[in-house]
Amino acid sequence: MDKVEEIVTYGSHELKLIDRREIALTGIKKITSFDSEEFLLESNMGLILIKGSNLEIMRLDTHDGNVKIKGKINSFTYLDNKDKIKEESLFSKLFK
DSSP states (O other): OOOOOOOOOOOOEEEEEHHHHHHHHEEEEEEEEEEESEEEETTTTTEEEEEEEEEEEEEEEETTTOOOOOOEEEEEEEEHHHHHHHHHHHHHHOOO
16 A cells, blocks of 8 residues: 655744744734733644743734734743643633
8 A cells, every 4th residue: 555645734934032032923823812921822833832021912913924022031832732732721720
């Protein structure tokens, strides 16, 4: 049997971090949740969790999927499905 490989195209996605004070992202589908310490974004390449302090949206272009956030950026993490389930259960526990 021949193995057929599937090619998946996700679209363009970029992340640019400037001096830990500003982060610019492209390929964002939606902002799932946010506050001054955490943003959860859905991108073409999966979920992205951004943590920091005094975070706020500087620019949001929903048509092109561009987002710019300012504040002190402490970390950003791409979450896989297992991490997504963990995050959802954490959010559900917080809001019970």
